[in-house]
């Protein structure tokens with residue numbers, strides 16, 4: 378993988394890009410948290426982040442994340458990949474947040490596992506805001522039932538919504554529309570359910586400026602920091 382110096386320079390470039398995107402839409406860079414995505418890279422990627430003062434990373438596979446967790450200290454982990462229900466017990470307690478609750482069944486399982494070990498688990502509801510058959514997530518229509526279920530779960534802390542835009546190279550308007558939809562949905566759900574839903578996790582290396590313009594509070598960035606995954 379790349380050297381720490383290259384990573385550090387990528388991180389600087391990325392922060393500049395975030396600042397510019399924020400400037401363009403009247404937001405403050407502090408409103409947008411960077412979540413480096415270390416998936417497919419060795420534990421060195423996590424150590425690079427720590428060395429640069431970033432102590433929160435995203436992983437999309439449970440096994441891979443747990444193995445890196447065993448080799449590091451002082452890092453918060455967020456699960457950003459689809460969670461299979463047979464892995465819920467391994468995840469609850471090991472991750473600071475699960476961004477990918479995408480079915481009522483999964484909400485119930487994470488609630489039950491959290492209750493069992495008496496912890497409160499921070500979660501985001503994953504919404505398939507781009508209506509993409511290749512993506513997981515609640516449909517826009519089902520999101521209100523999902524939020525009902527999550528809010529009535531004693532051991533879940535519902536912090537917001539997450540989406541992944543459909544992959545359409547060369548046409549960022551698709552991503553832009555997806556992010557705008559998620560932002561509207563947050564407004565609507567926040568009003569109907571009387572909750573804040575402070576976080577909008579949206580935007581990756583190639584569409585982060587669009588996501589920031591639509592109100593993203595967390596961008597999940599892999600390749601712009603660590604290079605192309607093979």
Ligand SMILES: *Cc1c(COP(=O)(O)O)cnc(C)c1O
Pocket residue numbers: 414416437457458541581582583597598599600601
């Ligand atoms: C891999 C991944 C990312 C990072 O993607 P890049 O294009 O490499 O920045 C972000 N979010 C999710 C859910 C991912 O699986």
